[in-house]
Each structure stands twice: as C-alpha cells, then as structure tokens.
Amino acid sequence: xxxxxxxxxxxxxxxxxxxxxxxxxxxxxxxxxxxxxxxxxxxxxxxxxxxxxxxxxxxxxxxxxxxxxxxxxxxxxxxxxxxxxxxxxxxxxxxxxxxxxxxxxxxxxxxxxxxxxxxxxxxxxxxxxxxxxxxxxxxxxxxxxxxxxxxxxxxxxxxxxxxxxxxxxxxxxxx
Numbered sequence: 001x002x003x004x005x006x007x008x009x010x011x012x013x014x015x016x017x018x019x020x021x022x023x024x025x026x027x028x029x030x031x032x033x034x035x036x037x038x039x040x041x042x043x044x045x046x047x048x049x050x051x052x053x054x055x056x057x058x059x060x061x062x063x064x065x066x067x068x069x070x071x072x073x074x075x076x077x078x079x080x081x082x083x084x085x086x087x088x089x090x091x092x093x094x095x096x097x098x099x100x101x102x103x104x105x106x107x108x109x110x111x112x113x114x115x116x117x118x119x120x121x122x123x124x125x126x127x128x129x130x131x132x133x134x135x136x137x138x139x140x141x142x143x144x145x146x147x148x149x150x151x152x153x154x155x156x157x158x159x160x161x162x163x164x165x166x167x168x169x170x171x172x173x174x175x
Contacts, residue, residue, distance in 0.1 A: 014073040014116065015044060036112045044079050047071060077117070077158055084113045085161075121160045123168070129155055130165070130172050142173050 012020070018041060025033040052069035059065045071079070087110040094103035121129075133152040137144065148169050156165055 014076045015071060018044070018076070018116070032108060033112055036109050040080065040083055040113065043083055044071060044076055047075065047079050051075075074158075080113055080116050081158060084110055084117060087113065118159055121156060123164070126156065126160050126165055126168050127172070130168050134169075134172060139173060142170065145169055145173060148173070 018037060022034065022037040022041060025037060048069055048071055051071065052065060055065055055069055059068065087106045090106045091103050091110070094100070094106060129152060130148065133139075133148045133155075134144075137147040137151045139145075139148050145166070149166065152165060152169065153162070
C-alpha cells in the first residue's frame with residue numbers, strides 16, 4: 001500500500017486502486033489499514049449515493065445514471081481530503097481533552113489516508129502563491145480577501161488546507 005505501489009498502477013482510477021489496496025491489506029490481516037480503507041470506501045459509496053440521488057431527478061436511464069453517479073478521481077480525492085480533515089480535527093480535540101491514546105489512533109489513521117493525497121504545499125510555497133494572487137487580483141486590503149481566495153483556490157485545491165490558505169491571505173493583506 002506504499003506510494004510506490006500506486007505508481008505501478010497508473011491506468012487505474014483512484015477508486016479502483018483503493019479497492020485493490022483494501023483487498024491486499026484485508027488478505028494480509030492488517031487490521032488498522034483494513035479498517036481505514038473500509039471506512040474510506042464506505043464514505044466514497046455514500047458520496048456516490050448522494051450524487052446518484054441528485055442525478056435521478058433529471059436522468060431516467062438506469063445505465064446512464066449508474067455511469068454518471070460514479071465519482072471521478074478528483075471527487076474521490078475530495079472525499080479522502082475530507083476524511084483526513086476529520087482525523088486532524090479529532091486529533092486536536094483528543095489532545096485538548098487529554099486523550100493521548102485516541103489521538104495516537106487518529107494519527108495512525110491519518111498517515112494511512114495521506115498516502116492517497118497529493119503532497120501538501122509548505123507554507124512558503126503557499127505564501128508565494130498568495131502574493132502572486134494578491135498582485136493578480138489587485139487586492140488592497142482585508143476587504144479583498146474573497147477576490148484573492150477566488151484567484152488562489154484553484155491552484156492550491158487538494159494541495160493545501162483552506163484554513164491555512166485563508167490565514168496566510170489575511171496576514172499578507174494586513175501588511
């Protein structure tokens with residue numbers, strides 16, 4: 001399930017890769033990885049169900065409905081990012097509550113999820129992109145935060161946490 005295995009199967013969708021990895025860790029009896037991937041596949045299935053439900057209001061052909069309700073790699077990546085964010089939030093809450101053993105478990109789950117996420121941008125790279133976006137948007141102060149975020153988010157989507165990006169934008173606009 002290491003990153004190297006993902007490289008070998010480039011023609012495979014991310015969802016298919018997750019299924020292959022799930023079968024591999026299940027057979028290897030790796031309980032934590034099996035549990036995390038089972039939860040992730042369940043979250044993906046739920047998102048597909050939501051999408052199918054929305055599409056069913058306009059699409060009546062069952063074959064087209066099934067095909068169109070499947071998540072693409074970008075949508076699967078968004079589900080993974082959402083699950084990773086939940087883990088980060090839980091870690092913070094458990095650490096504040098003095099529950100180190102639960103925080104440790106969440107950290108282990110987060111490491112497994114991060115295998116499937118693109119490498120996150122460091123703060124310096126985000127700051128550089130923020131400065132470029134401020135110039136491009138012609139932003140002058142905090143009231144222009146929305147303009148800068150609109151310019152910036154497509155570049156950092158999936159590669160940086162929105163909260164961090166927003167914080168850096170505000171810092172740069174206050175200078």
